[in-house]
Amino acid sequence: MKLRAIMLKDVRRFTDPVRIDGIADGVNVLCAPNEFGKSTVFDALRALFFVPHGSRGKEIGQLRPHAGGAPEVAVEIETPDGNFRISKRWFSKPEARVTRAGVLIAQADQAEAWIAQLLGSGDGGPSGLLWVRQGLTSLADGSNKEQQAALDARRDLLSSVTGEVEAMTGGRRMDAALARCREELGAYATGTGKPRTGGPWAEAAQAVNALTADRDVLARRVEILQSALTDRIRLRRELAEIESPDAIADRRARLEAATAAHSAALAHAEQVKAALQALEAATHAADRAQRDLAALRSATKDHAAAFQKDKDATAQLTAAQDALAKAEQAHGEAVAADDTAQARRQRAGELLGRVQARAAAAAANDRRAELQDRIVKAGAARQAVETATAEASIGPDSVGIDRLRGLAAALTTARALRDSTATRVTMRYAPGREGAVRAGDALLAHDKVHPIHSDTVLHIDGLGALTIHPGEGPEGLADVARAATDLAKALGEFGLASMEEALHAHHKRQEAADRLTGVRAELAAFAPKSIEDLQQQLATLPIAMAEDHADLPVAEEAEAELQASRGQAAECTAIREAVRERRDTARTTRAEAAVRQEAAAERLETARAALKRLASQDEAELAVQATNANAAREQAEARVKHIRATAPDIAATDATLKRVKSVEDAARDRIDALRPSIAALTERIAGNAGEAVEEQLQETDEKLEVARDHLARVEREVKVLQRLQAALEGARSEARDRYFEPIAAELRPLLHLLWPEAELNWADDSLLPQSLTRNGQVEPVDILSGGTQEQIAFLVRLAFARLLAKGGRHAPVILDDALVFTDDDRIERMFDALHQQAGDLQIIVLSCRQRAFRELGGKALQITAEAG
Template sequence: MSLKIRRIALSNFRKFRDPFVLDGLSDGLNVIIEPNETGKSTLLEAMRAAFFIRHNTANRLARSYAPHGEAVAPQIEIGFEARGEAWQVNKRFLKGASVEVRGPSGRAQGEDAEAQLLALLGARRDTSQAGDVAAHGALGLLWVGQAQALEVTPPGEIVRDSVRATLEAEVGTIMGGAAYQRVRPRIDSQFADYWTNTGRPGARQSTARTEHDAAERAATEAATRLAALEQGFADLEAARARLKLLDRDLADTADADRRRVLVDQVDVARSAAQLRDTRRAEQGRLADQVKALEELTARLVDARKAVSKTVAELASAFEKRSALEEELANARERAGTARDRLAAARDTRRNAHAALDAAGRLVAIQARHVEIARARQRHDELLPLGAQLDVARELGKTLIPPNVIKMLEERERAVDKARAAVEAGATRVELTGDVSGVQIDGMPAEPGDRTLSRETRIQLGGAMLIIRPPAELQSAETVLVNARDDLSAVLADHGVASVADARTHNEAARDAAANARTLEAKIAGMTPAVPLLGIAGGASALKTFVAGLHESAEGEGSEEGPDLDALTAIAAEADSALARAEGGDEAAATHLRELEARNAPLMVQAAGAERDAANAEAQLAALEGKSEVAGLDEALSEARQQEAAALVSLQDAERAATAHDVSAIERQIAVLDKRAEVARTQRIDLEKVIAGLEARIEAEGGKGLADRAAVSRDEAEAAAANLARVMQEADTLKLLRDTLEGTRAETSRTFVGPVARRARRHIERLLPGCDPSFSDDLGLTSIVRGGLGENCGDLSRGTQEQLAVLTRLAFADMLLEQGVPVSLILDDPLVYSDDSRLDLMTEILTDAATRMQVILLTCRDRAFRHLGNRINLTGVE
């Protein structure tokens, strides 16, 4: 039974932002031919969404229905016929999601509407993210999107089950008999109670396991509470026993007596420690006294040695300096003589260079006078050239641009053209003889020719001659006047009387510009830069310099000047003498510095030795002046004896203090105090524990925990037995179902023959003598032509696409026999078909349209324009 789409209305669905309605679909072949990007594929996607995609889903596919960049609710409304009855589905996605199905028995909404659609179309719930066509049943196989038919694919499980149901009676197997039909649904029903579709434990198993787990938890809890109660009795007895021991320990007085003895020992130990500290301080004081006397003795010995050493070093330093003094004096005398010679040479050089500089300045003044005279001469020659240059530049600036000349010529030609047009249409009259008394437009006439371009009245005595030129002459005359005005305006703007004058003026301006460039080059050559006078290159610099001169200033100067060569030779000799004097002075100074460098450390050494000797003698005198030095040896001996006696007393006090260690005794007392405190704390804690145990035993003892534990254990064993029974039943059902399914799969291989026979009926029209071969999943795998088999994957893309369409038609015919609502929709079909096969395939589709509704969505007008019911997508953006 064919599914027939009658009307499709879209709003806010992808590119269909505005409301769009498509109707007029017939029962047979419908062809929608539109260019690319007009919404054909979107139309097919909208039908799939309306029938198979849940309204309240928010997956990636549903979100893609909204127009790009807009937060709106896509809406779809489809009117269709199924099983000979009229239906309508309205579905809204995303915002305010809803669904409503109207049929012969009324309306359904929400989940009821979704379930009614799936049952009507023979589909199952689609839970995929991108849309699973296998879940769409027969329409998932027969509604073919772009490029989906480019390879041969097997039908989905729903289609295979429907086809097997059709063929079971034909192949005559028991798997299609009434017994199987009665047994298999009951097994599937019971199997669904025990297992899910994915093979995981179902509700019955889950319930039994849940009950078993709950019973085990209850039994474990009861046993735990009973064990805790029994443990509470044991803990109570143990706590009471420990409390008795603590009370006995606290009543014992041995630790108290021991503590009193230790306190008395602390007092004795502290007295011994105080005496030890006193002896230690006394011994330390005597040791410091002995050390001070020993240090004083050592310092006296060191001071006397230092005095002897510094005196010897001072004598050695004076001896070294005396050997260098005479040589140093001679070097100083030679250095003084060299400095005197250098000063005389410098004076001589200074005088020679002063004379040379004076002569140079005099020569420079004479050269300046000469250059000033030349500058004045160039200035006099420059003035007339500058005046000529100014005139040439001014004339050159009046050059009329070429575009203006061109415009003048064009306007002059326009005037000539307009004049010719006026003369061609004007009336010419000639007056000869006696013209007295003749008037033209009220004015006395003159003999000769006259051109009349407008209405003219000629008075001839008592008669009036009216001459009217053609009407077109008025417009030609107007054109002539306008052309003359345009020409006169441009000529006036550039100050010329005619175009010829403009050309003559431009020639003169060009000559002036060339003459200006020549004058500029000549002036530039006459006005070079004069560094001696500080004059830069150019006429303006020369004019500025000459304008700043006084008439009487800077004369030509004397004819003769000083002898610069002789003065230069004298200056060079003075330079040589100065160089020799500087060399001698530098050598003498170097020698003197070397001697002084050798003398400097000796002086420093002698000064240091003298200072060390004085310091050593002063330190020795200070030490010998102390009062302790007189009887130093006797005092040192007596102090050592006293230190030895104090050391003996210190040792006796330390032995006495060691016998009674205060820290050790205090640690023992702390241990005894801590032991008593811990015992008291433990007693309090035990009393708390005993009270808690007694309270818990009193609370739990009357609840019958033992009986409850026994009952819980019995219930857990019963639940375990029930779980084992349920699992055994589940395994049995699974084995039975798998066995039936395996037998069914084995038997289904016998279905391939009928499927191949039905498909061959369509395929032979395209490929005569071809024998198709199907796999167990009813997918076309190969074809046999001329005894040779070919895999479908090795065929051309066009042949694969054609076979995919034909096998779908074969399955559609089988589904029609089952009464399944089917229709065929092909989006952009047969793109790789040649002309002959395309014609044959359109014939096959036309024939199929007599059994079911067929909708072709294509952009190929030439290939499909002659087919079926032509529908336009009006209103598509």
């Protein structure tokens, strides 16, 4: 791409349209005082190529004049595909357009895509290497985005011109591999090697920590459950001692002896005894009903949990068995493939030895066959060149077809103007009457406007004929006739009858021209000098020798087969080992799943047995029995209370009766104290047992083991990625000299204009000069003077421009006051470097240093008002 003209309107100080014309190849200079608008031109060009037309951001907002307006920027460019005009407008009615010879090529988003393809890269493209904004003389200046864009452009350029490094370990594939490695490692770890928050490594570690914490909580709950069980056993033992038959009988005997001493209280004592017995029976019945109900509920819950665990364990065992079967099959296939690959490698080695023995004798025959084949192909290519040359001169060229298109468009416009003033007829048929009206032999279409240019007869079926007299006729008849005559005359010049034939002929001419370029390249490839030269080389070859072992392949094929077989053998061996490890892992997983399934089945069987023992009891019925038993106990307690309240006062037996009752009351009070304690412990045990904390603890231990294994695998993967990254960085460092050789070769003669025998050393990460070696001293670039740094950056950009041009990616070099620190002596040598590098490049220099830049020479540019 080369700029030929620049147009601005409503861009900062340029509220009226201005343009820069006559931009030539080589050095172009726009030298003017400060505030003249040079930096405005630079910023406008950047906006045109890199800011979307729909943007309303700060960068484009700074281009608006103080009074407001819609900035418009356009350029005329020259490319290998022809000349184009690119234009953009922002804010008010934003648009982007690409035209060629006045014909619209692309607009809006398609125009933006066209511009991006023209630049050939991302943000900044190749121009990110070559365009220097005012005040930013260093290669590392600009915003972070601009610096990254320039780095990507440098890496893309150097990688594309260093094919040998590309085939080794450097270049874009190395960059892609290293970037992929860093990306995958970055998902696991930070730059300091710590687990990245939210990453797989951190999540695996967090999972281990969380499961460890859960396990500790469950372990404490299991300890609490064991303690509650021990306390309940102790309290139940004490309650059993108090409620044992012997204890009860002893208390009863003492009570009977006390009541016998007082016959008057005997009847009442019997009532108290009966009431107490009834209360005891009711209490036992209520407790038994509660225990039966709790046991049934616990057994039902345990059975459901055991059933689900058995189901899950069975599914895991099935999956593990399937995985093991696949792993066993894969291992067998890998073993067979490895054996086959090893046999192939051995055969390839033997074959190569036989081929190499034949190679020397076959060299002359191969050369003769090659020359004969090239002579035949070159002769065919020369014939194709002659044919394509003849065809490329037939039919209209681009100028001719554009002219014909313009005449055809003029004819279409004239006809439209004629029809707009003509008498018009519109026929709307009644249902079933379609096609009843004809103009000559043509049917009059339904609900369609028909222009009438002259007297016209309409034939109406069943009615007759209707004649329409349009009077003087529509305007523009002469224009239509003239336009048709012009188009026919222009077509006749090419011996054509219609635009369709013209377009077809133009297309065939373009195809022939494109084909001519290809066949010329083929002819040059087959016969770089001439066909006669190939024939002379063939005549000088010795007489062909008899060829032995004709069934053997060529050496390259044998070597390729050996290399391929070696690679296949190594790959198959690695696959075989990997599949074996996977099979061993599958075996371990299946064994573990079988153990878990057996444990789950045993637990389910235990739960089924417990549920079967209680299956004859209904939960709702047990709940009713428990409610009735509690009611009966409350009634018994009320009766005991009533009898005691009505007991007679017998003085003679009062002391004995009190002592006996105190013994009985103490036993009952202890029972009353023990039962709530036992009930509380039972409830605590039932709560923990119902939550299956012991099973949860076992499951958590299993999950923790799996999580620890996963964390170990993640940590191994992190170590592998870190080792791979170090290996890739080492390989890229080894290839750095070859990687930088193309730019160093372009830069070396420029550098020697200022410092003979000087050399630049490059940084691997930034792809920028790191130090300057001159007079045997190595000087880091960042400690050099501002002028020296500026001159190095300037020369490096010229070298990058030359590399781009050699790769067929021409981009203009635009320098906005780029040599602000350079002294008068060196600036002339910098001017020499500009002209030395210019060649077929295009360099545009914007400067306010009018006196200093008089010695630059080149094409002088001016900003002029655009003609209205």
